[in-house]
Amino acid sequence: MTFSPELEARFEKFLAKYPADRKRSAMIPMLIYAQDEVGSMTDELIGEVAKRVGASPLNVNEVLTYYSMLHRKPLGKYHVQICTNISCLLVGGEELWNRACKKLGIGHKEVTADGRVSLEEVECMGACSWAPAVQVNYDFYHDVTMAQLEKLIDGLTAGKKPEEITEVQRVNP
Amino acid sequence: MLYNQPNPLEVRILTKRFGLPNSESIDTYLANDGYKAFEKALGMSPDEIINEVKASGLRGRGGAGFPTGMKWSFVPKQSSKPKYIMVNADESEPGTCKDRLLIEYDPHQLIEGILIAGLAVGAQQGYVYIRGEYRYLIDIVDRAIDEAYARGYLGDNILGRGIKFHLATHSGAGAYECGEESALLESFEGKRGNPRIRPPFPAVAGAYQSPTVLNNVETFCAVPPIILQGGAYFAGLGTPKNGGTRLFCLSGHINKPGVYELPMGFNLMRMINEVGGGMRNGRKLKAVIPGGSSCPVLKADECDLAMDFDTLAAAKSMLGSGGVVVMDEDTCMVKAALRIMRFYAHESCGWCIPCREGTAWLRKLLTRFHEGMGTRNDIVLIGDLAKNMLGRTFCPLGDAAALPTISIVEKWEEEFVAHLNGEPCPYDKSSRLVAA
Numbered sequence: 001m002t003f004s005p006e007l008e009a010r011f012e013k014f015l016a017k018y019p020a021d022r023k024r025s026a027m028i029p030m031l032i033y034a035q036d037e038v039g040s041m042t043d044e045l046i047g048e049v050a051k052r053v054g055a056s057p058l059n060v061n062e063v064l065t066y067y068s069m070l071h072r073k074p075l076g077k078y079h080v081q082i083c084t085n086i087s088c089l090l091v092g093g094e095e096l097w098n099r100a101c102k103k104l105g106i107g108h109k110e111v112t113a114d115g116r117v118s119l120e121e122v123e124c125m126g127a128c129s130w131a132p133a134v135q136v137n138y139d140f141y142h143d144v145t146m147a148q149l150e151k152l153i154d155g156l157t158a159g160k161k162p163e164e165i166t167e168v169q170r171v172n173p
Numbered sequence: 174m175l176y177n178q179p180n181p182l183e184v185r186i187l188t189k190r191f192g193l194p195n196s197e198s199i200d201t202y203l204a205n206d207g208y209k210a211f212e213k214a215l216g217m218s219p220d221e222i223i224n225e226v227k228a229s230g231l232r233g234r235g236g237a238g239f240p241t242g243m244k245w246s247f248v249p250k251q252s253s254k255p256k257y258i259m260v261n262a263d264e265s266e267p268g269t270c271k272d273r274l275l276i277e278y279d280p281h282q283l284i285e286g287i288l289i290a291g292l293a294v295g296a297q298q299g300y301v302y303i304r305g306e307y308r309y310l311i312d313i314v315d316r317a318i319d320e321a322y323a324r325g326y327l328g329d330n331i332l333g334r335g336i337k338f339h340l341a342t343h344s345g346a347g348a349y350e351c352g353e354e355s356a357l358l359e360s361f362e363g364k365r366g367n368p369r370i371r372p373p374f375p376a377v378a379g380a381y382q383s384p385t386v387l388n389n390v391e392t393f394c395a396v397p398p399i400i401l402q403g404g405a406y407f408a409g410l411g412t413p414k415n416g417g418t419r420l421f422c423l424s425g426h427i428n429k430p431g432v433y434e435l436p437m438g439f440n441l442m443r444m445i446n447e448v449g450g451g452m453r454n455g456r457k458l459k460a461v462i463p464g465g466s467s468c469p470v471l472k473a474d475e476c477d478l479a480m481d482f483d484t485l486a487a488a489k490s491m492l493g494s495g496g497v498v499v500m501d502e503d504t505c506m507v508k509a510a511l512r513i514m515r516f517y518a519h520e521s522c523g524w525c526i527p528c529r530e531g532t533a534w535l536r537k538l539l540t541r542f543h544e545g546m547g548t549r550n551d552i553v554l555i556g557d558l559a560k561n562m563l564g565r566t567f568c569p570l571g572d573a574a575a576l577p578t579i580s581i582v583e584k585w586e587e588e589f590v591a592h593l594n595g596e597p598c599p600y601d602k603s604s605r606l607v608a609a
Contacts (some may be wrong), residue, residue: 055363063363068346084512
């Protein structure tokens, strides 16, 4: 299996971080960065990472099913994650979640028909003091209002990139 | 740009560089006392460093509050295996968002704390385990590590002093449980994050079964100020046996939610009213989670207390991770209990049966209850189930799920009773969203 030169360079760095006889430590970081490029945990990807860290594909499968960010099915190009945990719940996270589901016509861990947007109701993402919070892929949105959520979803479904939706500010661009 | 305005009541020790231009760069750090503590520590013996940390009264900021200096002293001086420094940046306790800021605004303070810990225990390798969702922070720490290597603060011959220390980041992939120390170590080794039985503790058998110092981000960040200004100074900022300041994350129904650095022992009501700007929309206070969702919930009339580990323990709750979640009179406590339980049921790794089964059944019972289909017996059953989880698991997640539930059932039984008539939830009123 071939990866981009950037990812290969990253893998090389990852493998150099750990003691020579402890390459397996690189497994989870490799999986998550590879998933970003490949889209999901394909059998081919699992086999490749297993080979590189000196584990069996079964070992990798056993590990990846534990972690909520690693998934066997592809998500949307833009994965919209809405927190409804306690701090977000108290200030409307659940209302945002319900609206997003209705607007997109999809539910938890589902993808729109065109593959552009997927939704996930997530647990605490560490933005409690700026709740309610939303993440699109790895970008945070804080103090999200209903109007902002609507603009964000409208923009994404219309084919815009998150950075092009200027009405809604990402906090870590 | 800071996410919230500082408050004049803050005592900014760990956050003193927050808001400076390019505060994440090594140049800003060096221009503002950066790496001076490390240079001072180079002239100290390991025991002197550990004694200074002991004198500071610093206790683990991840939640358990174990004295940091003592933890470090458990690392064997002689070891045939390499020793490791492990940073827990898997911040995921609901209500907690402080480590994010410490890394985002001042990653070199963290690196300096790690370096000093390395000197104290004789470790030459460190890792920062960062939750996968914090990808941009991994990039920030990676850049800071590169800067530190380039300036000679990391490498095989640090500052030409013949000292060796290497540091790298490590990405998680989504799991609350991996914030628990032994599960973190398993995950670090490329396995499922199931907890380990202890003893042995990580100080003796941690990463790769080698002696390991494992602390929270904020704990490491407190070390440079302690070394630079002295343990006694840091201790004097807080209350007895609860040294220093800590970052409190205020969230929920208050006017000025935010992360504020306040002295240990700061009064909780003052925190809500004077730092947090009081209750939103003039509503009355009903409940406070004092330190992340794992803590027993306090009633409004229990909140006039000093926020330190011992006072909270005496009030049968916990100071925890610093996540102060404030709830007003319109909050449905059954729903709060349910949402918290849904979280633990989702995050239970399934290793220990009392936790795996207990959280799943409590989630089902609380869901049924909140939908108005509970019975009077269920109120007793919820309390009993939760109590039967206590102390029966490898790691504290079981207790963390049970404790808030027990406190809510005991303190707000009338709200459970009010859900018995099959009517829609009587507490959960209008929209909670703040108008834009």
